[in-house]
Amino acid sequence: MYAMTNAAGTSARTSLPMPRLAVAGARAAATEADPLERLCSTVKVERNRTIYFEGDEAAHYYRVRSGTVRLCKVTEDGRRQIAAFLTAGELFGWTDQDVYNYSAEAVTDVTVEKYSRARVEESVKASPSMGRRVLSLLSNQLASAQDHLLLLGRMTASERIATFLLDLVRRQRTAGNGGASIDLAMSRKDVADYLGLTVETVSRTMSALKRKGIIAFSEPEHVELKQNTTLARLAMAA
Amino acid sequence: MYAMTNAAGTSARTSLPMPRLAVAGARAAATEADPLERLCSTVKVERNRTIYFEGDEAAHYYRVRSGTVRLCKVTEDGRRQIAAFLTAGELFGWTDQDVYNYSAEAVTDVTVEKYSRARVEESVKASPSMGRRVLSLLSNQLASAQDHLLLLGRMTASERIATFLLDLVRRQRTAGNGGASIDLAMSRKDVADYLGLTVETVSRTMSALKRKGIIAFSEPEHVELKQNTTLARLAMAA
DNA sequence: CGCCAGATTGATACACATCAATTCTCGTGG
């Protein structure tokens, strides 16, 4: 199962131990059973189904167990922006507001853990370490979103693609995979809506990178990074 | 030479050799001489001075007391993206990570309250309601960052301007002001870098709105909204 | 085999960037 393919926020800052932050609480005293585990029910969602809609009452929090989830927003006239792709271990829907700000959809078939918000809040009240974890989560998501702002506001198409691909390997690598090859869980349209481009531009830009020998792919969903450094130079970053 | 911690577009070297005198006073005040408020010290920062740099160790949290602060990031070649403008009462620098993800700069002369991170964390541990507030703050910041993604990724210039102006009135109104008129604390360049446009496009777009009678202004920094509904239609939103 | 959705490639259009003058505002000094 090639689930761990995706990209969420661009995360350049420190080499933080990627996902797992939900599981591997910062504090060492994690001996007791995770209180979260007792609060959740497991739900399967089919590819392209919506998990919740923007504007829905935020009654549940979620964690990805397997597959890829996208957070997105669509305008009346159909323009779509994807804020993040999420994979195993990552939390979503953890808002303080009373409704969700973004819709959550299954990119692939996914399994998610669903937590009653009320219960989680009790549990947070009971154990401060829980609160700490949620806070850490939100802080990371905020940092990713902010990095994404720079990408959408100021980067060229090829910089966006390069950044995206490098993000993917970085996340995949920390997830255990050692090679410089990526399995895209999402379509070109998804990539385009994540990067603020059109499908055509994504396709053209990737073809150009391929022509130059910087990346390689025969099926669209499996990409190999041939010249990591060239790609990194393209991605530029701050 | 040290006036340019902000330097708009002209290839402002974002590197470290920047004078940190904005913080110099504060750094000296590491003695925490304030006997009244044990957690915070008050710091004044001049217009266009940097409060902290992206990448600095995140040792302090902040709150705006007066003036306007911008959170921004600059690329090597001088492209700049502003993630947010903050005004009285708003918190910033509240990250869980060990370094700041974005620089914070004074748009106008500002007064900020500075909190020792370590102390705040103690205090959070002691009173869960504190943690709740920080969480709420981060949650809101995340939501607005995500909304900003849609703007940068999918909106046209006039939609961006309209959205921006409406945001400003909304925030100003909650701050007490009742009229449909706005005082821009920031320059056109700042607006441009917030909206992912160029100064020229911002200027042209606003002139166009003026010509159509949707807004009005004689000095660039004071704008009146004449046709709120037209503007709202332009802003579209989801 | 033929259909269909996704991906790629090509031709052209356009929104915004870029380059280039003014114009406006304000602070400074003669």
Place this chain on the structure above:
DNA sequence: CCACGAGAATTGATGTGTATCAATCTGGCG
């Protein structure tokens, strides 16, 4: 008080990166 300069804002002329419109091409599946 006014000339002066400097930075910000506006306006104009032109360029260009990406969108849009329009064919193919490809692979999976009934």
